[in-house]
Amino acid sequence: MVLKLVAFLLVSILFACSNELDKKNTIPQETPAQKSANLFILYCASCHGEDGKLGSSGAKDLSKSTLSIAEINEILANGKNAMPPMNELLGTKENQELVVNHVLSLRK
Ligand code: HEC
Structure with missing residues (x-):
């Protein structure tokens, strides 16, 4: 009887844990601002730094940049x-x- 109880508790705990895991595995909805920041971290921060100021491989400091949107698009394209x-x-x-x-x- 005690053994059955222990087994039941163990299964319950495992089940509860796997539910927790499922919750963590669902991808949270990103806001546009978060998505922008994540794209920047992924593709740009290696040279520009998360704050835009790193300047690695001669990258310009983006916090001081004065380029227009059209000029930024031009650089991204070419x-x-x-x-x-x-x-x-x-x-x-x-x-x-x-x-x-x-x-x-x-x-x-
Ligand atoms: C391999 C390194 C590298 C990566 C990755 C990179 N950049 Fe750059 N970026 C540079 C360098 C170097 C310059 C300076 C170019 C020049 O004027 O000589 C620059 C310049 C710029 C400028 C112009 C700034 C100014 O005022 O002249 C912008 C805007 C820019 N990068 C945006 C981005 C964005 C957005 C990304 C990601 C999508 C990115 N860069 C990824 C190296 C990088």
Whole structure:
């Protein structure tokens, strides 16, 4: 009887834990701002840094950049000097727009 009880408790605990895991595995909904930031961290931060100021491989400080949206799009499409073109990596027009929004948000 005690053994059955222990077995029942163990199964219950395992079941509860697996439910917790399921919850963590569901992808949380990102806000557009979070998505922009994540794209930037993924594709741009290696050279520009999360705050845009890193300047690795001669990358410009994005917090001080004064380029227009059109000029940023031009650089994303064609690259510039040590910066490779990024649009193919970003994949969609939506991602490009999100990342440009993030670049603008780095200016203070
Ligand atoms: C391999 C390193 C590297 C990566 C990755 C990179 N950049 Fe750059 N970026 C540079 C360099 C180097 C420059 C300076 C180009 C120049 O003017 O000579 C630059 C310049 C820029 C500029 C122009 C700033 C100004 O005021 O002149 C923008 C905007 C920019 N990057 C945005 C991005 C974005 C957005 C991403 C990600 C999608 C990105 N970069 C990824 C290296 C990188």
